[in-house]
Every structure is written in structure tokens, then in C-alpha cells.
Amino acid sequence: MHVLVLGAGVTGVTTAWYLARAGFEVSVADRQPEAALETSYANGGQISISHPEPWANPAAPLNALRWLGREDAPLLFRPHADPAQWAWTLAFLRECLPHRTRRNTAAIASLAVHSGERLRTLRAETGLAYDHLEHGILHLFFTPQEFARVPNKVAELATYGIQARSCSRDECVAIEPALAGTAGELAGGLYAPNDESGDAFRFTQALAERAAQAGVRFHYSTTISRIDHSGGRINGIEVHDAEGRNGTLTAAAYVLCLGSYSRLLVAPLGEHLPIYPVKGYSVTVPLHDLARAPSVSLTDESRRIVCSRLGDRLRVAGTAELNGYNTDINLARCQAILDWLEARFPGATDTAEAHLWAGLRPATPGNIPLIGRSRLSNLWYNTGHGTLGWTLACGSASCLVDLMSGYPAPVPNFPFLGNEA
Ligand SMILES: Cc1cc2nc3c(=O)[nH]c(=O)nc-3n(C[C@H](O)[C@H](O)[C@H](O)COP(=O)(O)OP(=O)(O)OC[C@H]3O[C@@H](n4cnc5c(N)ncnc54)[C@H](O)[C@@H]3O)c2cc1C
Structure with missing residues (x-):
């Protein structure tokens, strides 16, 4: 199954890494020319x-x-x-x-x-x-x-x-x-x-390089402008590059890792993320x-x-x-x-x-990241990590991939989305 990860900060890159290791075909899109150039760039380490x-x-x-x-x-x-x-x-x-x-x-x-x-x-x-x-x-x-x-x-x-x-x-x-x-x-x-x-920027860049060697495709300088959806599913991601050329990226499933911008991109879908x-x-x-x-x-x-x-x-x-x-x-x-x-x-x-x-x-108000399935059938979240995104990156990403693979995540008392029932 082809998964498109939206965002190449520490959260998106670790998500791409664990997805690729689990056998998914993976692409990543980010507006920056390299990984980890926004909040994951110079945090407290x-x-x-x-x-x-x-x-x-x-x-x-x-x-x-x-x-x-x-x-x-x-x-x-x-x-x-x-x-x-x-x-x-x-x-x-x-x-x-x-x-x-x-x-x-x-x-x-x-x-x-x-x-x-x-x-x-x-x-x-x-x-x-x-x-x-x-x-x-x-x-x-x-x-x-x-x-x-x-x-x-x-x-x-x-x-x-x-x-x-x-x-x-x-x-x-x-x-x-x-x-x-x-x-x-x-x-x-x-x-x-x-x-x-440790340096989250160096970690993320090095992991992105390993992921690329393992077959993950990175679309850098690619700004996501709109998420096209209908019937409770995402159809594609509308993007434009640095020269203003428009395009659409498609996959079977999508993971939202856009940090502070996550809320803005999914609000038009009726998803109200408390970020x-x-x-x-x-x-x-x-x-x-x-x-x-x-x-x-x-x-x-x-x-x-x-x-x-x-x-x-x-x-x-x-x-x-x-x-x-x-x-x-x-x-x-x-x-x-x-x-x-x-x-x-x-x-x-x-x-x-x-x-x-x-x-x-x-x-998020309580610093609990949003990890799991959204209300759209092929959209997943791994975002909202607040003060601890570097600390929680590997655990959040690997748990999300467990959930996407149909397994329970091995952190029983964490409120993963889509598990509420
Ligand atoms: C001052 C400070 C100190 C911190 N110290 C620590 C610490 O010591 N330990 C710790 O665990 N955490 C710390 N954190 C928190 C941690 O840095 C963040 O939680 C983490 O970096 C968030 O990663 P992310 O990948 O979710 O977001 P980001 O790194 O912001 O990644 C989101 C990506 O989405 C891309 N993007 C956004 N919008 C679009 C769009 N429309 N189209 C295409 N791409 C888009 C961006 O380019 C970016 O690369 C600190 C944060 C700050 C600000």
C-alpha cells in the first residue's frame, strides 16, 4: 500500500521510516527544501x-x-x-x-x-x-x-x-x-x-537520508495548498512547487504530520484539531x-x-x-x-x-499528541506533540504504524484516536 506522509519534520520522517520498515511504499511531501527546517530545526535537544x-x-x-x-x-x-x-x-x-x-x-x-x-x-x-x-x-x-x-x-x-x-x-x-x-x-x-x-535536526536529516536509501520518495519544496476529499475519503493532495507549478499527489492512505499547520489544512474537511x-x-x-x-x-x-x-x-x-x-x-x-x-x-x-x-x-491543550485514525477512512494523524516532539517521535511513529498495520499499539493506556470505543 502506498502511503503519503505530509510533513518532513522529526514526526514525519520517523513516520516514513517505520512505515517503510513495515513494508509500506512511502512518499513524503514538505514545503521546505530539506527535512527538519521548521520546529524540528533547533529545539532544546x-x-x-x-x-x-x-x-x-x-x-x-x-x-x-x-x-x-x-x-x-x-x-x-x-x-x-x-x-x-x-x-x-x-x-x-x-x-x-x-x-x-x-x-x-x-x-x-x-x-x-x-x-x-x-x-x-x-x-x-x-x-x-x-x-x-x-x-x-x-x-x-x-x-x-x-x-x-x-x-x-x-x-x-x-x-x-x-x-x-x-x-x-x-x-x-x-x-x-x-x-x-x-x-x-x-x-x-x-x-x-x-x-x-541530541540534535533533532541532525537526527531527522540523517534518518531521512537512510529512508531515501530504503526507497522512501521525498517531494521537497512542495507546498500543500488543499486536501481534496469526498465521501469520507481523501482523493488527493493539491500542491505547488517553488516555481508555482500546480500538481496533485495521490496515495492509498495519508498521514498528517504538519506540526502547527496541521489544524489549518484539515479544517476545511470538518476536522477540528485542538492544535x-x-x-x-x-x-x-x-x-x-x-x-x-x-x-x-x-x-x-x-x-x-x-x-x-x-x-x-x-x-x-x-x-x-x-x-x-x-x-x-x-x-x-x-x-x-x-x-x-x-x-x-x-x-x-x-x-x-x-x-x-x-x-x-x-x-494541544494537555500536550497529548494526536495519533491514530481520523474520521476520514484513509487519513491518519501523527501530530500535536507540543513540548515533547523530539522525545516522543520514535514511539509515536512506531505506534501509528502498528495501528495502520492492524495491530494494537504497545502503549495500552495512551488515548490513540479511533480507539475510543
Ligand atoms: C524552543 C523549543 C524547544 C523545544 N525543546 C524540545 C526538547 O528539548 N525536547 C523535545 O522533545 N521537544 C522539544 N521541542 C518540541 C519539538 O521540537 C516539536 O514538538 C517537534 O519538533 C515537532 O515536530 P513536527 O515534525 O511535528 O513539526 P515540524 O518540525 O514543524 O514539521 C512539520 C513540517 O510540515 C511542513 N509543512 C507545514 N505546512 C506545510 C504545507 N502547507 N505544505 C508542505 N509542508 C508543510 C513544515 O515545513 C515542516 O517541515 C521544542 C520546541 C521548541 C519550539
Whole structure:
């Protein structure tokens, strides 16, 4: 059976890879000239299995109010006259209810654990190189109140089969010696030794190359303008190339992996996907003094900033902004990340050489990705991965391919679409 995957970010390329391995004939279409040039380009680099809790949690509404009006706020709401933005925000607030947060966290944790296993298997099978490190993730807490919650977090993670431990300030420095200079401000940490980090862009490009060698056909510089459908089925995908030439791509089945743009393309089909873009920033800096830079991936839980070593570069990412599809670089928001980097690891880098980037997380209100069959008989979804698209990529794609092949996906408590009955 021929399957056309729409989108060549980390989600689309992993989907194409697992489809091809399962024996499907596969094509991929993307408007960019190469894979992973949009949100999968410069994310935080974390395979963060130890962070399944969504942003929609009971503390979020109060935090958002606390940060209101601050240009450097970790979470910023810029209201637009866009009903989709307001509907998403209301749905987000509903997902902050404690029982919904617990349910969403459990579902994400199961998929994340499975995804970590699939990533390790894929790496062993392909030997892909993407500046990956298996040094774990150290979550840093800067207030005693936040650190006091760590034992409960460790116990909760254990119920999902995720290994983590509470660390004193000295233990944090023993795990990541580059923290020594500024450890005085630390209250403590949570260390998840089985987490990883790596460059999602390099991973996706390398996997796309392997997929092409395995027979997957990539249609790059191909913009999808409309999905032609009738009688509850897709008939074809209307596209145009960089020169404006129109065409139609057809297949027996289609998988939607268009990130933040997924919602816009299927709305005319009567499919209302609860996905809204949540903008984030990253800065990537070449390292001048390797000894002063961390090699363990870090999450600053107080400021919502993550940091990963990618070879001889350091990637620092964070902030969330509801601002429509705008990807302009806001220097005030990047400066908050650069200030963090200079304060934590003085002398490790020269921030004047920083590469600034903004991307749109394809976020659902509860951070639960949409994976499974749509209401159209030959359209499938693998989209809406929000803050964890790199972490969940291999698990989401392999589960979707199981479902498309007629098998149950091996993550029993995840709400796959089309399985609701
Ligand atoms: C600042 C930041 C930090 C992050 N850090 C992490 C992290 O540390 N760990 C983690 O797990 N996740 C992280 N994420 C989230 C992760 O990067 C995303 O969830 C993931 O990249 C989404 O991948 P995707 O393939 O679904 O979307 P995308 O990468 O956006 O891919 C969608 C593709 O669809 C194509 N497309 C869209 N519209 C059309 C059209 N009309 N026609 C043709 N092609 C089209 C685009 O060109 C694109 O290639 C972060 C995100 C941000 C913004």
C-alpha cells in the first residue's frame, strides 16, 4: 500500500521510516527544501522522558498571572482576535484541573518510556550520529519550596517506570561539575540518568537520508495548498512547487504530520484539531572552553529553560508564547536565555556568536499528541506533540504504524484516536 506522509519534520520522517520498515511504499511531501527546517530545526535537544507533566497543570494559571506583562516571562499570552487562540486557551485552562493533569501525565509518561526504547533500538540498528549524549537530564531547582516537591516527583516517576533521584546541591555538582561556580544559588536537583540529549535536526536529516536509501520518495519544496476529499475519503493532495507549478499527489492512505499547520489544512474537511502554535526560542553558541560547559543536559525548573551540549556547541532553549503563527525573533526574550547562559556558565561561550532561533510548538491543550485514525477512512494523524516532539517521535511513529498495520499499539493506556470505543 502506498502511503503519503505530509510533513518532513522529526514526526514525519520517523513516520516514513517505520512505515517503510513495515513494508509500506512511502512518499513524503514538505514545503521546505530539506527535512527538519521548521520546529524540528533547533529545539532544546532533550529526550526528556523524566518530564511527562504537561504545562497545563494546577500551578500554571497562577504562574501565568504572576508573569503577566513581563516581556521576558517564561509564559506569555499575546491576545489576537483569533477564536482558535481563545478556544485553545480555555481548553488549556480545563486541562489544568488536577485529575486531568494526572491523566495526561500518565499517558505521556507511557508513550515517552516506549519512545525511549524505540529510539535506542533505532540507534543500535542504524548507528545514526547526531551529537547524542546518554548522560541523563539534571533538573535544577532554585527555591527551597520547589525542591521540597522533588521526593513526590521521584515517587510519581517511579510509578511510570522512570528512574530518577533527588540530589543535594553537592550531588548536582558531582553529576555536572560545570555547575560548581554558581552552585550557591541552587536548592537541589532531580537527576534522571536514563534521559538523553541530541540534535533533532541532525537526527531527522540523517534518518531521512537512510529512508531515501530504503526507497522512501521525498517531494521537497512542495507546498500543500488543499486536501481534496469526498465521501469520507481523501482523493488527493493539491500542491505547488517553488516555481508555482500546480500538481496533485495521490496515495492509498495519508498521514498528517504538519506540526502547527496541521489544524489549518484539515479544517476545511470538518476536522477540528485542538492544535495551536506555542512559540519558543533557542540560542546556539559555539563553545570556547569545553571544561566550563555542561555535558549533562539541564532543565532549570524555576525559569523553564533547558540546555543541551551538542558536540562543540551549546543549545539553550525555553519560553512559551501564544502569539499566533509569528516566528519573528524578539530580542528581549532571547536576551533572557542569553543572560541565563552567561550567569550559569561564565567563560564557556561567547554569546556574541549566538545563533538565535524561534519555532512553533504544535501544542494541544494537555500536550497529548494526536495519533491514530481520523474520521476520514484513509487519513491518519501523527501530530500535536507540543513540548515533547523530539522525545516522543520514535514511539509515536512506531505506534501509528502498528495501528495502520492492524495491530494494537504497545502503549495500552495512551488515548490513540479511533480507539475510543
Ligand atoms: C524552543 C523549543 C524547544 C523545544 N525543546 C524540545 C526538547 O528539548 N525536547 C523535545 O522533545 N521537544 C522539544 N521541542 C518540541 C519539538 O521540537 C516539536 O514538538 C517537534 O519538533 C515537532 O515536530 P513536527 O515534525 O511535528 O513539526 P515540524 O518540525 O514543524 O514539521 C512539520 C513540517 O510540515 C511542513 N509543512 C507545514 N505546512 C506545510 C504545507 N502547507 N505544505 C508542505 N509542508 C508543510 C513544515 O515545513 C515542516 O517541515 C521544542 C520546541 C521548541 C519550539
